[in-house]
Amino acid sequence: MRKGEKIVLCGPSGSGKSTLIRCINRLEAIEQGSIVVNGHRLDDSIKAIDVVRQDVGMVFQSFNLFPHMTVLQNCMLAPIRARRIGKTEAEATARKYLERVRIGDQAEKYPAQLSGGQQQRVAIARALCMQPKVMLFDEPTSALDPEMVKEVLDTMIGLANDGMTMICVTHEMGFARQVADRVIFMAEGQIIEEGEPEAFFRNPQHARTRQFLGEILAHH
């Protein structure tokens, strides 16, 4: 993967999309092969895992905000504890990214007081506060009510336009068309097909891909 590249991963349920991206920050153990993040080879040593996690931001389907902390505290915890930067600087950074996901005015609220879309944008801001080199998204919009999907996708598009390197597991094909450099299709734990979005959607090579795209488009 190149710096600044945006990859969209899709495929049927259980095909291993989450497993693949969770291997990148070692939330999942690697059985075979190797992963190199920003020049650091990911092995089982604590040090390697640490270094890689500092460079990789992740956004989950279920937001996973910390319920006992305000939005601002959610965004400041890891910079202070893992990056060991000062409180003032951490707060400035947090407010900057909250502003950027257009939720700066909610900084003092608790997660439960926000809508799903707002929570997911906070989760994006929280990951950005660690200044990651790559952002991983695991179906960031699939737990959201339809009317909130757009605000999160718009945030992600903004991030993409700013040059962030991104891997997104999503079935939002409009998003894939608009920002992806490459679309990868997985099934049964294997990469079946990959290509630029135009070619991928207009002219899929494999029967399995065509079937999947047919199902997805029928739903939307």
Add this chain to the structure above:
Amino acid sequence: MGYTLDFSVVWHAMPALLWGCVGTLGLALAGMTLAMVIGVAGVAARDSKAAWLRAIVIGFVEVVRNTPFLVQIFFLFFALPLIGLKLNPTATAIIALGVNGGAYAIEIIRGGVQSIHKGQVEAGYALGLHKGQVFRFIVLKPALRAIYPSLTGQFIMLTLTSSICSAVSAYELTSVAQRIESDTFRSFEVYFSVTFLYLAISWLLMLGFAAISHRFFSYPTR
């Protein structure tokens, strides 16, 4: 043969009884603090990578929860001096209450920790936090909130259990009551009053627990 109630002895002994209440509260609060430390440390150790540490915690909980408190406090009272630790009765009582309450606290807090969604832990790891930091900053508070009613219930139990510490003549309400009783032979009046004093202590603690909950655990949830 009629028995005439005479509460004047209780009235005269009230200052001593109230000091006994202070002793009981002191034992209870110190015991709870120790139990809390043992509880949290025990839960962390219970999930440690080191098998021997997990075994110690499991063994500790098993022994303490399946033996009588009176035996535990006698054991400490007579065993500690054998290993060179000479403690006064009150210090022994605090240790016994803390150790006993700690074993129950481990089980209760562990239940709270297990109720935390694993996505919370993963989010912490993904942000670059270590295992200990994830426990301390992410898991602990929501876990304590989840089990707060059982934990405080256990601490009320601990407070009432402190009356058993009269067996090693620690300074607390029951031992004060025993002294007054043996001086006056007014058993009914003394223990009738002491019952209400324990009730008052429990209510006071519940008020305190409610205040703590309001201060620390009142963040909104869905």
